[in-house]
Amino acid sequence: MITDNIVFLNIIFLLLCGGVPYFILLEKSDKFSAKAIFIVSGFLLLSAVILSFYTDREYMTSFVVISFFTALYAIYRATQTTNFYKLGYYFIFINAPFFILFEEHGAFYSLSLLVSLLGIYAIASFYEKHYGSANYLYVRGITLATPLVGIHITVYLITIGLYPPLPNSLFFITHIFNSEANALWFVIVITLYAGNFLVSMRVLEKSIFGKINPNIHYVDLNFKEKITHFAIIVSLVLLSIYGIKEILTWA
Amino acid sequence: MEKLTLLIPGIPILIAFLLFFINKKELIPKISIVLSSMIAILGLYGTYYVMSNDTQIIGFNGLLVYNELSAILVPYVAILGLVIRKYATKYMWDEAGYKRFFILLNFIFASIYLLVMSNNLIVLALAWQLMSVGLYLLVSFNVGSKTAVKNARWTMYIHKGADFVFLLAVILTYQTFGSFDLLVLKEKWLVMSQSPVTDPMVLTVGLLYLLAAMMKSAIVPFHIWLPYTSEAPTPVSGLMHAGVVNVGGILLNKMAYLLILTPMVLNIAFVVGLFTAIFASMLMLVVSDIKRSLGYSTVGQMGYMIMEIGLGAFSLAIYHLIVHGIFKASLFLESGSIIKYARKDPNIPERLSHKTFLEENTKFKSSKTFKLIALFTIVPVVAFVGIKILLTPEFFEFNAAIVILAFAWLTGTQLFLSFFKVSKFDSIKAIFGIVTSFVLVLFTYEFIGLSLEHFLYGHDSLLFYKAATLNVTLVSALVVLSLVMIVGWLFIYKQHFITLPATKEKANKSKWSFYKLLVKEGYYFEIFNSSKKGKL
Numbered sequence: 073m074i075t076d077n078i079v080f081l082n083i084i085f086l087l088l089c090g091g092v093p094y095f096i097l098l099e100k101s102d103k104f105s106a107k108a109i110f111i112v113s114g115f116l117l118l119s120a121v122i123l124s125f126y127t128d129r130e131y132m133t134s135f136v137v138i139s140f141f142t143a144l145y146a147i148y149r150a151t152q153t154t155n156f157y158k159l160g161y162y163f164i165f166i167n168a169p170f171f172i173l174f175e176e177h178g179a180f181y182s183l184s185l186l187v188s189l190l191g192i193y194a195i196a197s198f199y200e201k202h203y204g205s206a207n208y209l210y211v212r213g214i215t216l217a218t219p220l221v222g223i224h225i226t227v228y229l230i231t232i233g234l235y236p237p238l239p240n241s242l243f244f245i246t247h248i249f250n251s252e253a254n255a256l257w258f259v260i261v262i263t264l265y266a267g268n269f270l271v272s273m274r275v276l277e278k279s280i281f282g283k284i285n286p287n288i289h290y291v292d293l294n295f296k297e298k299i300t301h302f303a304i305i306v307s308l309v310l311l312s313i314y315g316i317k318e319i320l321t322w323a
Numbered sequence: 324m325e326k327l328t329l330l331i332p333g334i335p336i337l338i339a340f341l342l343f344f345i346n347k348k349e350l351i352p353k354i355s356i357v358l359s360s361m362i363a364i365l366g367l368y369g370t371y372y373v374m375s376n377d378t379q380i381i382g383f384n385g386l387l388v389y390n391e392l393s394a395i396l397v398p399y400v401a402i403l404g405l406v407i408r409k410y411a412t413k414y415m416w417d418e419a420g421y422k423r424f425f426i427l428l429n430f431i432f433a434s435i436y437l438l439v440m441s442n443n444l445i446v447l448a449l450a451w452q453l454m455s456v457g458l459y460l461l462v463s464f465n466v467g468s469k470t471a472v473k474n475a476r477w478t479m480y481i482h483k484g485a486d487f488v489f490l491l492a493v494i495l496t497y498q499t500f501g502s503f504d505l506l507v508l509k510e511k512w513l514v515m516s517q518s519p520v521t522d523p524m525v526l527t528v529g530l531l532y533l534l535a536a537m538m539k540s541a542i543v544p545f546h547i548w549l550p551y552t553s554e555a556p557t558p559v560s561g562l563m564h565a566g567v568v569n570v571g572g573i574l575l576n577k578m579a580y581l582l583i584l585t586p587m588v589l590n591i592a593f594v595v596g597l598f599t600a601i602f603a604s605m606l607m608l609v610v611s612d613i614k615r616s617l618g619y620s621t622v623g624q625m626g627y628m629i630m631e632i633g634l635g636a637f638s639l640a641i642y643h644l645i646v647h648g649i650f651k652a653s654l655f656l657e658s659g660s661i662i663k664y665a666r667k668d669p670n671i672p673e674r675l676s677h678k679t680f681l682e683e684n685t686k687f688k689s690s691k692t693f694k695l696i697a698l699f700t701i702v703p704v705v706a707f708v709g710i711k712i713l714l715t716p717e718f719f720e721f722n723a724a725i726v727i728l729a730f731a732w733l734t735g736t737q738l739f740l741s742f743f744k745v746s747k748f749d750s751i752k753a754i755f756g757i758v759t760s761f762v763l764v765l766f767t768y769e770f771i772g773l774s775l776e777h778f779l780y781g782h783d784s785l786l787f788y789k790a791a792t793l794n795v796t797l798v799s800a801l802v803v804l805s806l807v808m809i810v811g812w813l814f815i816y817k818q819h820f821i822t823l824p825a826t827k828e829k830a831n832k833s834k835w836s837f838y839k840l841l842v843k844e845g846y847y848f849e850i851f852n853s854s855k856k857g858k859l
Contacts, residue, residue, distance in 0.1 A: 283467040
């Protein structure tokens with residue numbers, strides 16, 4: 073029995089987790105930069121995650137379908153951008169159907185997604201500070217020039233690209249094993265699995281690979297930045313440990 | 324004490340973690356080699372324990388197992404790993420990213436050990452995926468090269484497909500059989516095999532596992548990633564061709580008892596394996612790039628491996644993958660060294676085999692050689708049948724025997740002809756020597772193969788042959804075998820002993836089209852490029 077309360081709650085969650093493409097409006101506004109949209113959408117998703125721990129909810133198929141179309145559009149937009157900030161919030165919209173479909177189980181996945189996106193945000197800030205913008209296309213050869221930055225980008229993107237033993241993949245696998253499959257389930261799971269992978273691999277290839285450009289003055293992470301990334305990596309490791317525990321309990 | 328063996332998958336991760344904090348370049352290979360020697364020692368101890376006590380080592384709440392399959396494969400992978408690490412120590416010294424290479428190498432070895440030792444489908448799925456990402460980063464190691472990165476992308480796409488199919492198979496396995504534990508599942512599958520299985524879901528699950536194995540083992544049409552990844556550093560190529568590509572065979576061996584329930588899957592495996600073996604071997608002969616040629620050679624061997632599984636010869640596939648792995652790894656590592664020496668020396672490096680055989684090309688008399696060839700095409704099949712009757716008479720109860728016989732004949736004849744062409748043996752002594760060594764080698768091969776079969780599967784191995792058997796009478800199978808032998812013999816005779824007059828006439832159109840198909844590697848890239856341009 074679907075009550076008004078459930079519908080209302082679903083609408084709230086749909087908006088908070090990026091189930092509707094509000095970024096289209098924000099991108100048109102002069103007041104919101106890509107960085108600001110990233111922060112807003114990240115904050116809203118965090119609110120959704122926190123809220124989901126205190127509320128019982130039940131997904132509604134129509135809302136899952138709406139978020140699915142948003143995800144498809146976000147995948148398309150993500151393949152068009154070369155900006156880390158934009159990429160960051162597109163990932164939030166790409167993963168919205170998972171949050172809605174898997175209810176409270178999707179919250180942990182979204183939490184680890186947020187942590188990896190925090191890493192992307194830190195990388196974007198680093199690029200903006202040292203190379204003038206968060207655009208990664210023209211700063212090639214990172215792996216050879218500044219291996220540490222390369223390792224961090226690789227870890228964050230592989231996490232988002234759903235590879236174990238990183239937490240996103242572990243939560244993803246736990247939840248897909250833990251749920252009843254139907255046609256919609258298959259469509260969502262396949263789209264997210266392929267979408268996250270294709271977008272993150274594309275960015276990985278275009279950002280960290282390539283020859284060193286002699287016209288660029290490459291800068292490595294300073295102590296403060298190293299600490300920030302270390303904290304993010306530790307969080308991912310902790311989430312991984314929790315994810316492994318979850319998955320093995322289930323196994 | 325024996326439980327320590329189960330720590331093997333964790334050791335390479337520990338090595339990778341340690342290497343991350345080491346800045347002295349000389350220490351990187353030393354730590355890597357010393358600690359990975361521990362894996363080899365632990366592996367050998369585990370194998371000794373399993374063999375002497377006739378038991379399995381199970382731990383981590385049944386998630387990991389050191390069973391008969393691990394007892395064979397873990398020491399093999401560990402020794403291969405040691406050789407590759409030792410080789411890479413000097414070979415990779417001048418390359419950028421020395422530390423990164425060793426870290427990634429250890430990650431991929433961890434995933435291989437985990438895959439081999441897993442007793443749980445979820446652990447297996449994690450190892451399966453971990454291997455994909457490790458391989459991607461190793462294949463794209465030469466990050467400055469556009470082609471290396473492009474080929475790594477292809478590799479990644481196919482492996483991600485394999486990951487997805489595998490995950491799907493695991494979900495359906497759980498829904499159908501209610502467990503992730505491979506030992507529990509094995510018992511269930513054995514019980515189910517006593518009566519015919521009609522559930523279509525069982526067939527679907529079997530097909531999905533086969534599909535995942537085909538993708539990772541570079542079986543046609545998923546083969547393209549392997550021949551094009553030779554731009555990776557030579558130790559990586561060695562690892563790929565000797566280790567990573569074999570995981571399909573390992574997976575199907577783990578699922579052997581499931582495949583008893585799905586004879587159709589075994590038959591499909593046989594057909595795709597056979598097609599891959601023939602198609603890839605032909606491509607190997609026509610491609611102009613030596614490294615791609617080696618790649619296609621491996622694809623062909625993987626075809627053989629899958630074909631053997633399709634025949635129910637699961638243990639033979641393991642034997643094949645080990646023997647092929649050792650051979651191919653040595654070939655790749657040797658080729659890397661030769662290229663390196665050739666860069667320093669302006670002369671082509673001297674090859675012993677070249678000097679011994681090709682420079683002393685012999686001319687033979689056709690009437691005498693005709694008789695010899697006739698003898699040499701009969702000897703292999705007589706020797707093979709004799710040895711099989713001596714060792715395993717029950718082998719001939721299944722018509723898989725006929726196919727294996729046909730391949731034994733082809734291999735034996737080819738071997739004899741190679742000896743014949745390159746040696747001066749007009750003497751009875753030389754002929755006797757070659758025939759005796761062939762029988763000896765065949766006997767040893769068969770004996771080891773049989774011992775492996777008994778060790779891995781015991782009497783259950785007959786169940787696999789039975790499941791793979793088609794409803795074909797022995798007489799019709801023998802007729803087919805005879806036809807293969809006669810056609811093969813005529814072909815060999817025509818190729819070697821009839822000198823065709825040189826004419827200016829062009830070869831016919833169908834021959835040209837076939838040759839073009841092979842040279843263009845099955846038009847794989849043309850089709851892909853057309854689809855990219857929107858033509859398809």
